Amino acid sequence: MSIVGPKSKLSSINTVQVKNLSQSKGVLDNDIFFNVNVDSNQKYIICYALGHLYGLSDTKGSEQEFPILYPSWQALSWSRNQSIKSKSLTYKIKRIIDELSKLSKVATNFIHACDYDQEGEVIGYNILQYACKNKYSVSKRAKFSSLTDEEIRNSFSNLLPPNHNLKDAGLSRHLIDYIYGINLSRALTNSVKRKSNEKNTKKFITLSIGRVQGPTLAFVVEREKEILDHISTPYWNILAVFQKNDRTLKAYYFPQKIESKDLALSIVAECKNQLGKVTDVLTNKTAIKQPYPFNIGDLQKEAYRVFKFSPNYTLSVAEKLYLDALISYPRTSSQKLPPSINYTKIISNISKMAGGLKQDPYVEKTENKNVLCYSVIVSNLLAQKSLIPNEGKQDDPAHPAIYPTGQKSKRVLDESESKLLDLIVRRFFATFGKEAFYQQVSVTIAIKDKYIFKSEEKKIISEGWIEFYRPYFDYSGYVTTDTLSFLKKDDILKIVNIESIEKTTQPPPRFNQSTLLQKMEREKIGTKATRSEIINTLFKRNYIYNFSTANDSKSNRYAPPLKKNTATWSEMKADKKPAIITPSESIQNVRLQNDPIRIKGSSGIRPTEMGIALVESMKKYVPNIVSTSLTRTMEEQLEQIESGKKPSSSVVDQAREQVREAVKSFSDNEDHIAEEISQSLQKDRRMESISNKSRTTVSLGACPVCQKGKLIVKKSTKTRKRFAGCTNYSSSNCTATAPLPSTGALRGLKKICNECKWPIVASTGTNQGKRYRWQFCINPQCPLKKTKK
DNA sequence: GCAAGGTC
Numbered sequence: 001m002s003i004v005g006p007k008s009k010l011s012s013i014n015t016v017q018v019k020n021l022s023q024s025k026g027v028l029d030n031d032i033f034f035n036v037n038v039d040s041n042q043k044y045i046i047c048y049a050l051g052h053l054y055g056l057s058d059t060k061g062s063e064q065e066f067p068i069l070y071p072s073w074q075a076l077s078w079s080r081n082q083s084i085k086s087k088s089l090t091y092k093i094k095r096i097i098d099e100l101s102k103l104s105k106v107a108t109n110f111i112h113a114c115d116y117d118q119e120g121e122v123i124g125y126n127i128l129q130y131a132c133k134n135k136y137s138v139s140k141r142a143k144f145s146s147l148t149d150e151e152i153r154n155s156f157s158n159l160l161p162p163n164h165n166l167k168d169a170g171l172s173r174h175l176i177d178y179i180y181g182i183n184l185s186r187a188l189t190n191s192v193k194r195k196s197n198e199k200n201t202k203k204f205i206t207l208s209i210g211r212v213q214g215p216t217l218a219f220v221v222e223r224e225k226e227i228l229d230h231i232s233t234p235y236w237n238i239l240a241v242f243q244k245n246d247r248t249l250k251a252y253y254f255p256q257k258i259e260s261k262d263l264a265l266s267i268v269a270e271c272k273n274q275l276g277k278v279t280d281v282l283t284n285k286t287a288i289k290q291p292y293p294f295n296i297g298d299l300q301k302e303a304y305r306v307f308k309f310s311p312n313y314t315l316s317v318a319e320k321l322y323l324d325a326l327i328s329y330p331r332t333s334s335q336k337l338p339p340s341i342n343y344t345k346i347i348s349n350i351s352k353m354a355g356g357l358k359q360d361p362y363v364e365k366t367e368n369k370n371v372l373c374y375s376v377i378v379s380n381l382l383a384q385k386s387l388i389p390n391e392g393k394q395d396d397p398a399h400p401a402i403y404p405t406g407q408k409s410k411r412v413l414d415e416s417e418s419k420l421l422d423l424i425v426r427r428f429f430a431t432f433g434k435e436a437f438y439q440q441v442s443v444t445i446a447i448k449d450k451y452i453f454k455s456e457e458k459k460i461i462s463e464g465w466i467e468f469y470r471p472y473f474d475y476s477g478y479v480t481t482d483t484l485s486f487l488k489k490d491d492i493l494k495i496v497n498i499e500s501i502e503k504t505t506q507p508p509p510r511f512n513q514s515t516l517l518q519k520m521e522r523e524k525i526g527t528k529a530t531r532s533e534i535i536n537t538l539f540k541r542n543y544i545y546n547f548s549t550a551n552d553s554k555s556n557r558y559a560p561p562l563k564k565n566t567a568t569w570s571e572m573k574a575d576k577k578p579a580i581i582t583p584s585e586s587i588q589n590v591r592l593q594n595d596p597i598r599i600k601g602s603s604g605i606r607p608t609e610m611g612i613a614l615v616e617s618m619k620k621y622v623p624n625i626v627s628t629s630l631t632r633t634m635e636e637q638l639e640q641i642e643s644g645k646k647p648s649s650s651v652v653d654q655a656r657e658q659v660r661e662a663v664k665s666f667s668d669n670e671d672h673i674a675e676e677i678s679q680s681l682q683k684d685r686r687m688e689s690i691s692n693k694s695r696t697t698v699s700l701g702a703c704p705v706c707q708k709g710k711l712i713v714k715k716s717t718k719t720r721k722r723f724a725g726c727t728n729y730s731s732s733n734c735t736a737t738a739p740l741p742s743t744g745a746l747r748g749l750k751k752i753c754n755e756c757k758w759p760i761v762a763s764t765g766t767n768q769g770k771r772y773r774w775q776f777c778i779n780p781q782c783p784l785k786k787t788k789k
Numbered sequence: 790g791c792a793a794g795g796t797c
Contacts, residue, residue, distance in 0.1 A: 051795030058790095089797050119795060174794075181792025189791070210792040323797070331796080530794060537792095 044156075045107075047100060049114065052076060053093050054126040056178045067183040067663045069656045071175070073126055097131045104132035110139035112162060113155070115398045118638070121163060122170035136162055145397045148340060168648035169641040176634055176655045181210035183659050184625060187666050188614070188673075192681070195674035205681070207614070208541060211634070212526045212534050214618060214626040217543050219519050220511060220607045221615045227601040230507030236264035237501045240453055242276050242445060242493040249483050251445055251455035264500040271447045271498050278491040280444040281484075288436040290465045292335040292392035293401035294427055296528050297521055299330070299420075302427070304514035306472050307419055311517050311532035317420045318402070325407050327424055331529040332399035335392025341403060343387045343432070349406025350425060351378035370470055377429050377468050389431040396528075403428050426469050433465025441484040445493060457484055510547070510604025523628050542684065543611035548603045609680035617673045622662040700724055700748040700778065701759025705736035724778055738778040753777035 057074040077094035104110075110128060114120035128136040140159035144151040188207040196204065209217075238253035258264045292298065299318065300311035309317070318330035328341075337343070351374055372380075381387065391401075404425045413421065442456040457479045460466065466473045511519065513535055520531045538544045599606075607615070618626045637654075640646040666673065703709040712724070724738040738758070751760040758779035 049795085050797060053795095055794090056792090092797065115795095123795065174792090177793050179792090182790085185791040206790065208791055212793065319797080527794070529796080534793080 044111070045103065046113075047096070047103075049123050049127060050089065050093060050096065052119075052123055052126070053097055054130060056174055058182075066186065067179070067659055069179055069183075069659070071178050071182075073130065075130070097127075100127060100131040101133070104135065107132075110135045111142050111156070111159060112136075112139050113142040113144075116141075116143050116145065117397065118166060118170035118173060118642075121166045122174065125162075125167045125170070136167070146338070147398075165642050165644050169638040172641055172648045172652050173634070173638055175652050177211055179652075179655050179659050180625060180630070181208070183663055184209050184622060184666075187663055188677070191666070191670045191674040192677050194670075195678045206541070207677075208537070209614065209618065209625055211625065211630050212520075212530070213537060214615075215523065215525055215628045215631070216516065216520060216534055217538055217607065217611055218615050218626040219516065219523075220538075220544050220605055221612050223508060223511060224607050224612070227507040227510065230505075230600065232504040232506070234261070234502055234504050235259055236261060237503060238264060238267055238271075238453075238498065239501055240271065240276075240498040241496040242453075243496045244487065244491055244493050247483070247486060248496060249443070249455055249487070251443065251453035254444075254452045254454045258500075261500075261502070267451060268498055268500050271451055271495065274447050274495060276445040276447050276453065276493040276495060277449075278443060278487050278489055278493065279446045280442070281487050281489055282440075282442040282444075283485070284440045284442075285437055285461070286440060288438060288460075288464070288466070290390035290431050290433055290435065291427060291469070293337050293389060293403060293431050294424060295333045295335050295392075295394060295396070295401055296330055297333070297517065297531075298335070299402060299424070300517060300532060301514050302472070303420060303423060304512070305474070306423065307416075309416070309420070310513045310536075312513075312536045313416075314420065315529075315532050317416050318424075321417060321421055321424075324409060324411070325405055326409055326421060327405060328401075328403050329399045330402050332396045332401060333394050333528045334396035334399055334401045335394045337389045337391065337401050337403060337431070341400060343389070344382070346404065346406040347378055347381055347387070347429075347432075350404060351375045353406060353408045372467060372470065374425065377426075380468075381429060381432055384432070384434075387432050391431075423472060426472060429468040430465040433468050435462075436460060436464035436466045437462040438478060439482075441482060443484050443487055447495075455484060457482060507601050509602045510606060512604045516605060525628055525631050538611070542608055543614065544605050544607050546604075547599070547606040549599070549601075609683040610677060613676045613680035617676055621665045621669055621673065624658065624662075701750065701752060703736050704752070704757045704759075704779075709736075740778065749775065753779065756781070 053076055054073045055076045056071040058068050059070070059072045075093070075097055077090045077097065110132060112121075112124035112128060114124040124139075125136050128134075128139050139162055141162050142152075142155040143160055144155040185206075185208040188209060189205075192207060193204060236258040237256055238258065240251050240253070242249050242251060253267060258267070294302070296315065296318070300309075300314045303309040303314040304311065315330065318327065321327045322330050353374075402424060404421065437460070438458045439461045440456060440458045442454065445453040445455070447453070458477060459479050459482050460475075509515075513532075516535055517531055520526050520534075525531075526534055615626050624630045637646065637651045641648045641651060700712065701710065724736075724740055749760050752758065753760055756777065756779045758777050760775055760777055
């Protein structure tokens with residue numbers, strides 16, 4: 001038998017030729033096992049894994065003392081923390097493990113054919129050890145990197161012994177991440193829990209930190225510090241408007257940035273009412289290369305840019321498209337498209353799938369004639385002499401870049417799915433297109449032979465691939481009609497207007513989800529498949545939040561107190577314990593800072609007070625965990641394990657020792673840490689409640705029970721569902737409540753029910769895609785409702 | 790239940 005990695009691999013093994021499955025019917029689960037003939041006299045039963053089937057866990061039953069330094073491998077289907085969402089996955093894992101252990105009893109040989117990398121080695125190792133009962137050392141290893149017939153056949157006829165070093169490196173990675181992550185997360189959570197027990201506040205939160213979470217959060221905190229520390233300094237530009245005959249053009253004084261106002265004003269005065277002379281007109285033609293095919297990171301960045309999809313959302317939508325066989329495997333880092341995927345076939349298939357289908361949203365859109373529909377692009381491409389994609393440097397041992405399969409969808413895709421698929425299809429087309437060109441005109445104008453003004457503009461002169469990618473190409477920075485090329489050298493121009501413009505230096509921009517992801521990629525933390533998830537975790541933990549400035553039309557979301565010179569920030573600089581803020585002071589701060597205009601910098605991700613407090617505490621007590629150096633040194637050591645220069649035990653023991661020390665310094669300073677974090681937590685909560693109050697509450701009408709309060713829409717802290725409750729709940733214990741529909745807009749109608757006097761409410765709903773409105777008495781006990789029955 | 794890493 002042999003075990004390959006993900007199920008997606010089987011489709012390529014299929015190309016080796018999957019033999020008739022009937023012979024195994026009734027014996028083997030055909031969903032899981034495949035009978036394969038690799039060469040004439042060898043038969044294999046092939047099975048796929050679903051990523052990891054086993055995971056590290058606090059050893060069952062025996063409660064290990066904290067910190068947990070010796071976790072053990074358990075089947076993932078047994079672990080308790082499976083969310084409802086992944087129940088079917090848990091079930092599948094269980095089935096695969098069961099089937100594998102049954103089959104392993106009668107198998108004669110074992111071949112490990114997962115990805116030939118650390119994680120792949122561990123996946124297969126665990127299956128061979130636990131499901132098949134200690135078969136790793138007797139197993140053989142198939143090593144192939146590209147999934148071609150030839151390579152797979154080759155690897156099966158040249159099987160290798162298992163790579164113990166690779167396996168050890170992989171197991172160590174798991175152990176180190178677990179030991180650091182679980183123990184420090186628990187230490188954090190517990191310290192805050194103890195603190196809140198003291199104060200008798202029952203609210204309980206989960207905190208977490210890890211090798212990737214830590215540095216990622218630190219990136220956001222450091223950037224925020226840079227922004228708030230930024231001192232704006234003024235500088236000046238000089239803008240002149242020149243005229244020749246009836247045409248005008250704008251040009252900036254060069255060098256553009258002028259540090260002193262006096263200098264700027266004197267230049268303006270010198271140039272006023274003078275004539276300008278064109279000293280140079282330069283015309284350049286530059287190519288705009290075709291884009292690379294998408295890997296997952298590039299897709300996430302592009303989908304963020306054009307649709308504002310979060311990276312995590314993009315991955316989830318791409319996954320759906322993949323499971324429906326509309327695109328290839330999305331979790332890839334490759335920017336390459338091997339010819340074996342058959343470009344021509346895919347391209348012509350896309351043309352077939354186009355004909356007015358959902359997949360080609362532009363086919364009949366008359367309002368946007370500039371966007372080409374698939375069939376036009378396809379005939380365009382097929383008419384080309386050759387089809388060669390413009391590939392990027394990045395590669396992936398296991399998968400090619402993301403490409404559309406050209407298959408028709410069997411179901412109606414929702415809006416996001418259609419959008420993402422269209423993006424992938426057009427990107428795929430674009431990589432095969434012709435180079436585009438723009439023309440750049442640069443004009444230099446001199447006044448009194450002394451003052452230089454420059455103007456330049458770019459115009460696309462040959463669209464090439466951009467034609468295919470039109471709805472998504474970023475045209476900003478290009479002009480559609482040029483305003484400069486009419487100029488010739490030695491032309492004399494009149495100055496129509498000249499003025500100095502005051503500007504100020506700007507702090508660096510805040511990260512958004514896309515740029516944070518790029519930062520993680522650059523720093524090489526996390527993996528292609530997990531980065532976006534980790535950003536999501538930081539949001540979930542309330543370490544970071546999206547902040548929009550007043551300039552953004554979108555919601556002015558809750559902005560926690562963060563201002564230079566508040567206790568937290570001065571503390572950050574002085575590296576000492578924060579001063580206690582008196583309630584009145586902090587409320588004032590809150591009000592001031594809740595006004596988004598008061599917060600410096602651009603829209604984007606900001607750390608919450610808790611996120612800042614966490615990074616600051618960790619910097620003091622476990623600096624490793626918020627620095628990329630942990631990943632760096634870990635990777636160096638894993639390499640040494642892999643090359644046999646170091647035993648894994650010494651590396652893992654070192655991690656154990658470090659965590660033991662960290663946990664100790666943590667408990668020695670627990671009071672400080674807990675104090676800082678719970679204070680920050682309270683600040684964040686206060687902010688949230690203030691911003692909740694400032695957010696418009698939806699009033700449904702007067703409370704019929706206490707007659708004094710109003711019924712408003714509230715959100716249950718437990719179920720997160722909304723319900724109607726009385727505003728006097730906290731002040732005079734009015735417990736009037738009523739259930740509300742979970743979706744749709746709600747509005748009080750200022751009408752009351754004739755029968756029970758409860759408010760009548762209007763709501764909107766959708767039924768089979770159609771919107772409708774309805775009105776109802778919200779009292780669940782209304783007599784009218786009973787008589788109807 | 791907390792990590793990070795696979796994947797349906």
